[in-house]
Amino acid sequence: MPEDPISQEMARILNEKLQRVIDKQTEHTIALANHTASLDRLERGQERVKDELDDIKTMLRQLLDRDSRNDG
Secondary structure: OOOOHHHHHHHHHHHHHHHHHHHHHHHHHHHHHHHHHHHHHHHHHHHHHHHHHHHHHHHHHHHHHHHHHHHO
């Protein structure tokens, strides 16, 4: 820490401002991590829905094939 009172006060003010910047950056980092986790969950959910829709389409095709064979 500087020896003279003015330099000490300037250093104190700079440290406070720096701490506020660090705190705000930390908040943003945490928010970004939370959003990333939410997007990951959403993506996994979309993949599951796509897989289930593919299964349903396969079942519908099988039913249509069976019905067309029974009608023919």
